[in-house]
Amino acid sequence: MSKDFILPDIGEGIVECEIVEWLVAEGDSVKEDQPICDVMTDKALVQIPAVHDGVISKLYYAKGDIAKVHAPLFAMDVDGEAPSQSVETAEDAPARPTPQTSTSGTQLEDFILPDIGEGIVECEIVEWLVSEGDEIIEDQAVCDVMTDKALVQIPAKYTGKVEKLYYKKGDIAAVHSPLFQMSIAGQSAEPDVSSAVVKAQSNAANKPAEKTAPKVEKQLNKKAVASPAVRRKARELDVDLTQVPGSGKNGRIYKQDIEDFLNQAPSQVVSQDTTAKASSSTSVGGSRVEPIKGIKAAMAKQMVASVSTIPHFTFCDEIDLTKLIAMRSELKEQYKQQGVKLTMMPFFIKALSLAIKQFPVLNSQVNDDCSELTYFDDHNIGMAVDSKIGLLVPNIKSCQSKSIVDVANEVTRLTEAARDGRVSPDDLKGGTISISNIGAIGGTIATPIINKPEVAIVALGKLQHLPRFDEKGNVISAAIMQVSWSGDHRVIDGGTIARFNNLWKSYLEDPAKMMMAMS
Numbered sequence: 001m002s003k004d005f006i007l008p009d010i011g012e013g014i015v016e017c018e019i020v021e022w023l024v025a026e027g028d029s030v031k032e033d034q035p036i037c038d039v040m041t042d043k044a045l046v047q048i049p050a051v052h053d054g055v056i057s058k059l060y061y062a063k064g065d066i067a068k069v070h071a072p073l074f075a076m077d078v079d080g081e082a083p084s085q086s087v088e089t090a091e092d093a094p095a096r097p098t099p100q101t102s103t104s105g106t107q108l109e110d111f112i113l114p115d116i117g118e119g120i121v122e123c124e125i126v127e128w129l130v131s132e133g134d135e136i137i138e139d140q141a142v143c144d145v146m147t148d149k150a151l152v153q154i155p156a157k158y159t160g161k162v163e164k165l166y167y168k169k170g171d172i173a174a175v176h177s178p179l180f181q182m183s184i185a186g187q188s189a190e191p192d193v194s195s196a197v198v199k200a201q202s203n204a205a206n207k208p209a210e211k212t213a214p215k216v217e218k219q220l221n222k223k224a225v226a227s228p229a230v231r232r233k234a235r236e237l238d239v240d241l242t243q244v245p246g247s248g249k250n251g252r253i254y255k256q257d258i259e260d261f262l263n264q265a266p267s268q269v270v271s272q273d274t275t276a277k278a279s280s281s282t283s284v285g286g287s288r289v290e291p292i293k294g295i296k297a298a299m300a301k302q303m304v305a306s307v308s309t310i311p312h313f314t315f316c317d318e319i320d321l322t323k324l325i326a327m328r329s330e331l332k333e334q335y336k337q338q339g340v341k342l343t344m345m346p347f348f349i350k351a352l353s354l355a356i357k358q359f360p361v362l363n364s365q366v367n368d369d370c371s372e373l374t375y376f377d378d379h380n381i382g383m384a385v386d387s388k389i390g391l392l393v394p395n396i397k398s399c400q401s402k403s404i405v406d407v408a409n410e411v412t413r414l415t416e417a418a419r420d421g422r423v424s425p426d427d428l429k430g431g432t433i434s435i436s437n438i439g440a441i442g443g444t445i446a447t448p449i450i451n452k453p454e455v456a457i458v459a460l461g462k463l464q465h466l467p468r469f470d471e472k473g474n475v476i477s478a479a480i481m482q483v484s485w486s487g488d489h490r491v492i493d494g495g496t497i498a499r500f501n502n503l504w505k506s507y508l509e510d511p512a513k514m515m516m517a518m519s
Helices: 195-209 228-236 255-264 272-280 294-309 322-336 345-358 404-419 494-509 511-518
Strands: 002-006 016-022 035-040 045-049 054-059 066-068 072-078 106-112 122-128 141-146 151-155 160-165 172-174 178-188 312-320 364-366 373-375 381-387 390-392 433-436 456-469 475-488
Touching: 035 072, 141 178, 228 255, 294 390, 312 494, 322 475, 322 494, 322 511, 345 381, 345 404, 345 433, 345 494, 345 511, 381 404, 475 494, 494 511
Parallel strands: 381 433, 433 456
Antiparallel strands: 002 072, 016 035, 016 066, 035 045, 054 072, 106 178, 122 141, 122 172, 141 151, 160 178, 312 475, 364 373, 381 390, 456 475
16 A cells, blocks of 8 residues: 655754655665655754655655655555555645545545644544534534643534544544544535545555544533543543533543542442442552553653753752742732732743843753754743643743733743643743742752753742841841752853852842843
């Protein structure tokens, strides 16, 4: 069967590349991972390998052509599968799936799962929001999928009718593969579509079609919105999530909601078998194995990559926030009436951006072999959020050009989205330095792990009212916060981080100085 190779993401922000050299010709037999061609982006020369054993049936571009990311690059007959009769020409290379035709003459089209985040190649089907046979409209939510970074909702591209769901709930769907099939409203079969193209598309649909689930029953009145971990807990306890009131945004259900529901009406939701299973699980010497996947797995890989390649060093200090807290208290209610939630975080972020102006090395990134340092004009400051689905680090873009109110609004938006597990991929990409507010949970000093490829991160400790001496030697109560910096010692030395911290600290301890620096 002839399969199109879709040119994958080859770098952040890269949408096209030049074909420098084809390393194979049409008719050549190739092996998995064999180099097929060299392409040039505006950043680097990249070699594209084969993903299957087989025979090259078509090269869609000539040497020197500009190829589009996410478009077909070449086609090949995969070993072990029946070869196709013919393939499309380069001019006909589809930007989206070629329509198919039903027996009734209605135009059918496969919805191809698009890129849903940098480096994301697959996702878990959390919940289908439609069933086969349902009428849907453009932009209507079709399903929830979970990547290793966030919960993403997939919308329909057209108005029409759902004909086939290629995966069932809990399956793993591959990016750039068909997710579902629909008949498009108001369109009939196009007479000039070649039978060979129809056959190729039909064959391509056969593989995922094997995963098709039985028709999904509609839920009455409400839709249970929950993460895979919550759904797993519900299955273990034999709880019908459609009966559980959710406390999160849009009725999202958390683990605590399930526990509250069980405590209120245990006899209605827990079967005798489940009760016996729960009681037996308390026996001595038992164990439980749980796979590490999703965001937790991604975080584990990221942390290992960071500590194994970056020489960390930590610098700690304390900051007196007495004046800043007083100023925020005066402004809090005033801005609340304007719909602005003024927490302490916007001040930390804005002060950090002001300090970066004088110490741009804190806003840089080093390449893998430590031969180049890239400085960024935009201060995209990330903040670690302890969400229900794991640790997320969305970042506020261009903090250097935002006011404290602008930053406050972004902090509120991103925090709510992260806690709900629905941060957009763009909000997670492009960070240049990070803040971890571990003190919101507890603790004073930490050794934070750098969010690679950034070069620094700061952990904020909990706020404490402690005795300190004033200028006259009198003991006073001061609002003290411990801060812990981790820096990349290949790029930043101790003196640099100390001077940078002193400037950041001065802005926070003397808000008037921060206001003057913003003018």
